Each structure stands twice: as structure tokens, then as C-alpha cells.
Amino acid sequence: MALELVGGAALGAVFEKLFAAVVDASNKATQFESSLKKLEETLKSINPSILEMKKLNDQLDRPKEDMEKLIQILKDGEKLIHKCSKVSCCSYLTKWRYANKIEALEDSLLNFFQVELQAQLGRNNVEILVTLKSNRFSLSNRGVSDNFENLGSCEATDPPAFMVGLDVPLKELKRWLFTDGESRIVVSAPGGCGKTTLAKRLCHDQQVKEYFTDICYVTVSKTCDLIGIIKKLFWHNDEQVPSFQNEEDAVNQLERMLKKKVESGRILLVLDDVWSGSESVLAKFKKISGYKVLVTSRNEFPEFGSTYHLKLLSEEDAMTLFRHSAIPEDGSGSSMPSEDLVNTVIVRCCKGFPLALEVVGRSLHGQPVEIWRSTLMKLSEGESIVNSEDELRNCLQSSLDALDDKDIMLKECFMDLGSFPEDQKIPATALIDMWAELHKVDKGGIYAISNLQKLCSRNLLNLVVTRNDANEIDWCYNDAFVMQHDLLRDLAIYQSNQEPIEKRKRLIVDLTGNRLPEWWTKEMQPRLSARLVSISTGYFVDEMFSSSWCNMQLPEAEVLILNFNQTEKKYELPEFMKQMDELKVLVVTSYGFCTAELTNFSVLGSLSNLKRIRLEQVSIPTLCNTSIELKNLEKLSLVMCHKIGQAFASSTIQIPEMLPKLREINIDYCNDLVELPEGFCDLVQLNKLSIGNCHKLSSLPEGIGKLTNLEVLRVSACTLVSKLPDSMGSLHKLRVLDITGCLRIRKMPKQIGELRSLREFHMRRCPGLCELPSSVTDLVDLKRVICDEETAQLWECYTHLLPDLTLSVPEEIINLNWL
Numbered sequence: 001m002a003l004e005l006v007g008g009a010a011l012g013a014v015f016e017k018l019f020a021a022v023v024d025a026s027n028k029a030t031q032f033e034s035s036l037k038k039l040e041e042t043l044k045s046i047n048p049s050i051l052e053m054k055k056l057n058d059q060l061d062r063p064k065e066d067m068e069k070l071i072q073i074l075k076d077g078e079k080l081i082h083k084c085s086k087v088s089c090c091s092y093l094t095k096w097r098y099a100n101k102i103e104a105l106e107d108s109l110l111n112f113f114q115v116e117l118q119a120q121l122g123r124n125n126v127e128i129l130v131t132l133k134s135n136r137f138s139l140s141n142r143g144v145s146d147n148f149e150n151l152g153s154c155e156a157t158d159p160p161a162f163m164v165g166l167d168v169p170l171k172e173l174k175r176w177l178f179t180d181g182e183s184r185i186v187v188s189a190p191g192g193c194g195k196t197t198l199a200k201r202l203c204h205d206q207q208v209k210e211y212f213t214d215i216c217y218v219t220v221s222k223t224c225d226l227i228g229i230i231k232k233l234f235w236h237n238d239e240q241v242p243s244f245q246n247e248e249d250a251v252n253q254l255e256r257m258l259k260k261k262v263e264s265g266r267i268l269l270v271l272d273d274v275w276s277g278s279e280s281v282l283a284k285f286k287k288i289s290g291y292k293v294l295v296t297s298r299n300e301f302p303e304f305g306s307t308y309h310l311k312l313l314s315e316e317d318a319m320t321l322f323r324h325s326a327i328p329e330d331g332s333g334s335s336m337p338s339e340d341l342v343n344t345v346i347v348r349c350c351k352g353f354p355l356a357l358e359v360v361g362r363s364l365h366g367q368p369v370e371i372w373r374s375t376l377m378k379l380s381e382g383e384s385i386v387n388s389e390d391e392l393r394n395c396l397q398s399s400l401d402a403l404d405d406k407d408i409m410l411k412e413c414f415m416d417l418g419s420f421p422e423d424q425k426i427p428a429t430a431l432i433d434m435w436a437e438l439h440k441v442d443k444g445g446i447y448a449i450s451n452l453q454k455l456c457s458r459n460l461l462n463l464v465v466t467r468n469d470a471n472e473i474d475w476c477y478n479d480a481f482v483m484q485h486d487l488l489r490d491l492a493i494y495q496s497n498q499e500p501i502e503k504r505k506r507l508i509v510d511l512t513g514n515r516l517p518e519w520w521t522k523e524m525q526p527r528l529s530a531r532l533v534s535i536s537t538g539y540f541v542d543e544m545f546s547s548s549w550c551n552m553q554l555p556e557a558e559v560l561i562l563n564f565n566q567t568e569k570k571y572e573l574p575e576f577m578k579q580m581d582e583l584k585v586l587v588v589t590s591y592g593f594c595t596a597e598l599t600n601f602s603v604l605g606s607l608s609n610l611k612r613i614r615l616e617q618v619s620i621p622t623l624c625n626t627s628i629e630l631k632n633l634e635k636l637s638l639v640m641c642h643k644i645g646q647a648f649a650s651s652t653i654q655i656p657e658m659l660p661k662l663r664e665i666n667i668d669y670c671n672d673l674v675e676l677p678e679g680f681c682d683l684v685q686l687n688k689l690s691i692g693n694c695h696k697l698s699s700l701p702e703g704i705g706k707l708t709n710l711e712v713l714r715v716s717a718c719t720l721v722s723k724l725p726d727s728m729g730s731l732h733k734l735r736v737l738d739i740t741g742c743l744r745i746r747k748m749p750k751q752i753g754e755l756r757s758l759r760e761f762h763m764r765r766c767p768g769l770c771e772l773p774s775s776v777t778d779l780v781d782l783k784r785v786i787c788d789e790e791t792a793q794l795w796e797c798y799t800h801l802l803p804d805l806t807l808s809v810p811e812e813i814i815n816l817n818w819l
Helices: 010-028 030-060 065-084 092-135 167-177 195-204 206-211 226-236 247-262 279-286 315-326 339-349 354-364 369-380 388-401 405-419 428-438 446-457 486-496 539-543 575-579 601-606 644-649 678-682 702-706 726-730 750-754 774-778 789-796
Strands: 184-188 214-221 267-274 292-297 306-309 462-465 480-483 506-511 532-537 559-564 570-572 585-590 596-599 612-616 635-639 664-668 688-692 712-716 736-738 760-763 784-787 806-808
Touching: 010 030, 010 065, 030 065, 030 092, 065 092, 167 184, 167 195, 167 206, 167 292, 167 306, 184 195, 195 206, 195 214, 195 267, 195 292, 214 226, 226 247, 226 279, 247 267, 247 279, 267 279, 315 339, 315 354, 354 369, 388 486, 405 428, 405 446, 405 486, 405 506, 405 532, 428 446, 428 480, 428 559, 428 585, 428 612, 428 635, 446 462, 446 480, 486 506, 575 601, 678 702, 702 726, 726 750, 750 774, 784 789, 789 806
Parallel strands: 184 292, 184 306, 214 267, 267 292, 506 532, 532 559, 559 585, 570 596, 585 612, 612 635, 635 664, 664 688, 688 712, 712 736, 736 760, 760 784, 784 806
Antiparallel strands: 462 480
């Protein structure tokens, strides 16, 4: 049996010689047949680890000494096997001695791969993380701006741990991909059948990873951005990301780049969730030869490649998946009716759709038998629907209907999620802002997060928290995000659109195609009663954004969400906003590759009820150019925004006059923020100030001591901040202080002991901190310090003087699912 080895490398050559010697000796030295066969199987099992080890060492340019011990073991092993071939069958003592040596060789190999290799791989992983972290500040060499995070990853995330019905499709797809003549495959099936799960499992399959030297995974979605996809592929291949003149230029440059890559190995490109209307994009990928493409889609693209129809689950697999979702692992608390009844109604009504089975199963998890029976009855009523998408929607709707009358708020929150673009993470803080005004949920966000957790437990969304030390006194959700399957988003939109447009509570306008709604072009616009308005733009609308907005009449709208989905560089806030007298929340997000400039802020001056503004990935140099006064604004959130300093420096009025009631400021991932606008220190009514991941911010102004009503101060992951101002000792109402990830802070100001109201102190990942002032003993109300083990040692000197203090050292959890 020939093994795929590391060609040309010393390690691969030595391993190949040993393996060949063992195979040859097995046929000749029959006296050692059992020992040699066992050794042969061990060599086969460690071969993938050798491949991985060689790959990582080459990528990290590790010194050859790291491989020398293993190479010596393999060389000595080859010599031993050759000697075994010469041992006489009659020499029992010699046979016994060499048999023990073969066993010792096998033990030494297993010990190396179970102990030493794991340690080396761990070290390599740490070096990769360190390299990535350092590259964060030097990526301009690859032609990418500070917002390089927006390119995302071309690595497929892990598929679910529990999967059924995919073994046969996986085997068949591998056979197709491993065939020389098959270069383009479209995996086609209705939504919710497991196409994405199958694609991810394929990318993580060991045989596939060994066959292809590079696997690129890209989620395409409804709004197909060809240039954005190609930029991701350049980024993934460690190439400088060029500026493309047009799509044709991007395709030509990609072809040249791939031609160089295929010379060193096979490439697989996976395009996940490709929608109808993307034929022209696929045609451009078809022009490029030399690599293989796997597409997943609800549609067939016969002009592009061969179609693989992913079948629905068999009744047996469907029942297995449903049981896994609906019944606790230990079987306790299960009130499931008879298996025949469940199999007849639930499994057959769900028609083998994996997502429908999971959602319905989760909704019945641990529920009384009456809930089960009522769900069975509702599903039975939908058996006559012939359209498969309708069947799935009814299955999904039955899960939503399982929420009882007291969960009306959960239904409302679920419906609101349709206001955001598909396949995009939804910041929990944006939902908190919406629901605080729209549904009168608490402004702190506890009930809002509770609702999200309940919806998550019913598989109606995924809630991802990227930071595991959320405090218990003042909850912070800047690191919490919601992800929702596009089928569930479709369900929310479908339900919202059942009323006539004039009577809808939620108006969700999708302008990402090349056609406008019929009512949009009418000269006399209808008077709309929606309280929540969401408008998503695409390339066609972006081209005419500033001139073709209709004069919408939205007198009752309380929340406006603007989603910019393409690559325009400038957007104007629409003029019709001036008439939105009840508007309380404005959320503006740009999802394009580049930061977009937002203008026409003067319309905000007419909005006397506006309380919350959230701007994400937009440039705001003209925010304060006009003499607008946001008299009732309570919260301002700026995420990945540019030119904040310029915006407030150019204000024609004093910031306190412009924002007289502002209580909370959140600034996150604003990479060009060098210093906090001095005028912020005059906002004496401010309660919360949160600044995170601003890597060019070097210090806080001394004037911060004037914020005498400040209760929460966060300066987290600001890596250039080296100290806190002495004036912060005047913040006598401060309850929460967070300096997590401020790598350069070496000591605390002596005045910190004057923070007599401080109850919670976050100070993890502060490796430069080497001492605490003795004044910390005056923090008599301090209840909790969240820190690393090294920092905990600094506090232990004072814990006997602070009897109510608890030192928490949470386990480090790195969650990259939100990327």
C-alpha cells in the first residue's frame, strides 16, 4: 500500500524507507509477522500526523532540530527491520530479543506522537496566534486598511457535533471530487436540508484535507459580491489584496494567482449558499481552470457544473435526529407520545428537513404530553401543502406557535430579527436599543438577553458570546451577537408581510435587487403605520441613493434600521426622516468592504424624540458640522467608525449643548481614534463610557475627572493606553472599572483609592501591571476583581484588609464564531 507522504523532505523520505522496509520484512521474516503487521498499522495511523507536523513546521519556518528526534527514531527503526530480515528461524533467543526491539520501536513512535508531538503542535498554535496578533498592526503591506477584519475567514467552521444522513452524500461527493474529469459540482436541495452542514463536513474530512493542499470556503448569500469574494481569496492565500478596476479585472488577477497556486497542489473552492441570479458570477469562476469548485444552492445551475441532489432524510434518520433534539440525553422528563404517532405525524410532516426536525424537536424538549399532542394536531393540518418551501415554513411556524400566550414578547422579538440582512451577525446591543424603546424592555438589557437565550434554546437563533467574563453588577453585551438561519429569517419576514402594507407593524424593505417595490415609485405615498422600519440597499439602489428616495410617510415609526450592503463610498440620510416625529432609535450599518461616509446629519435636528443612535462601519466627519441639537439623545454607539475626532472637533456648538441628555457613549473598533474628544469630558450627566479595541488610542484626557456622575468606565483592549489619569479619583460614583486587554498599563494611579463606590474591577490580560498602590485598601465597597493569576497575586497582599473582596480568575475562552 502506497502512502501519500511529504515528497522531497527529509522526514518524508526516512518515513517512506521505514514503511517500505516493514512491508518487505512482513513478507520475508515470517517469524516476526504479527509484530511487523502491528507496526505497519501503527505507521499508517501516524502518517496523517506526520503530514500535519511537516505542514505546520514549514509554514512557521521551524528549525530542523524540531524534526531530528523523530528522524533518528525512523532511521534506527529502518536499521532494526533490516536486521530482523536476517534473523534465523531457529534462533529462539535472538527472535525473542528482536521481537522486543520491534515492540520498543512501536512504543517510542507512539510516545512521540502522543506526548512530544502534541506539545510541539501546541507551541506552533501559540506562535500562529502571536503572529496573527502582531500582523494586526502591519497588514497594510498586504493592501488592506485597518478594517481588514471585514474580509472574514475562508476557513469552514466546524460542522455540528451530531449529524445524521450525511455519510452517503459525503462518500459520493468525495468520489466526484477525486475524479479527474469532474471540476465543478453544484449541491442542490431546498433550504434547510443540510447543504451547508455537508459542505463544512466535507472541508473537515481527513481524506479531503490530504487530497487538496488548499481549501477555501466562502459564504455567498443572496447579495453576491464577486469582488468581495475574490478579495477574500487573495487574503486567504497570503497575497496582497489589490484594487480591482472592475469584475473582469478581478477575475483575471484571480486566475493568475490560482495558476501559480495549482502548480504546488490541488485547490478546492467551496461557494456556500449561492442564490438564483448569481449565474453571471458563476460563469466568471467557470472561465478559470485548474481547480475544483463545489457550490451549494437551493437552485440548479446546469450551465455551471454537474448537479448533486441532496436527498431529504430517510424516516429512520429523521426519527434519530428528532429524538436527539426533543429528548434529553438521559431520557429523563420525556413525555413523548407513542413512537408510531410521532413517526406518522412529526417526522412525515417535516418531510425529512433537518432544520425543521431540529426546531420542532427543540420546541418540544421536556414539554408535557399535551404540548406534544397539540403540536401533532397543528402539523397534521399542513399535510396537504404541496410546495416544499411551504411545508418547511409550516414546520417552522409550528415551532413559533409552540410559544404560549405569556411568550408573546418572544414572538415579537423573533419577528424583529428579520430586520437585519441574512448571514450577518446581529449585535445584541442593537437589539437592546430597539427593544428598550419599541417593547419597553429594560434599558440595561437583562430582559432582552433573556429573550434571546430563550429563543436560542428553541433553536430559533444562535447566541454567540465572545467574552466569558461578563460582570454581574453592570451587564455588558458588546461581545454578544445573534446569528439566524436564513429560513428562520424568511419566516419572520413572511409573517410580517401578511398585513397590507399600510397596516404592517414592521415594514421590511429589501432593495438589494434591481427592482423597486411598486408602491415606492408612486407620486402619492401611502401613510404607513409601521413602528419598525428596515431598509436594506444593494448595488442598484446605492448607485442612485442620494437622489431616488421616495418621500415615505412614517409618522408612527419608532425604530429605523438602514442596512447598506454594497460598495458605495458615500450615503446620505434620507430626507423623509425629518417627518418621523416619533423616531426614537436609529441604527445605520454598512456591510460593504470599505467604510462608507455618512452625510446629511442635519435631518437629525428635526427628531426631538430620538434617544439612541448606533452607527457601524461608517465615516462621520460631518456629524457635527451643522448646528444640530439632539436634545433627548441618551445613548450614542460608534462601532468601526472613522473620523470621530474630526467630527467633534469641527462642531460649531459646544458638545454639552448638542447632547444635553446623553447618558451613555460606546466606542468600539474605531481604529483611527487617537484621542478622546475633549468635549466629552464636559458631558457631566454621562453615566457610562465604554471604549474598546481602539488600538491607536494612547491615553484618556485628564478632564475625565469632571464626569462626576460616571458609574461605568470601560477602556478595554486599547493596547497603547499606558496609564489612567490621576483625575479619575474624582469619579466618586464609579461602580465598574474595566481595563481588560490594556497591555501597556504598568501601575494604577494612587488616587484609585478614592473610588469609594467601586464594586467591580475587570483587569484581565494586563501583563505589564506589576504593582498596586496601597490605597486600594480604601476600596471598601469593592466586591469582585476579575483578573489573571499573576494579577491575583498582587491583590492577595490586600485581601485580608478587604474581607468582602472576591478574586475571580475565569478560564480563557476564545470564541471566533462571530467572525
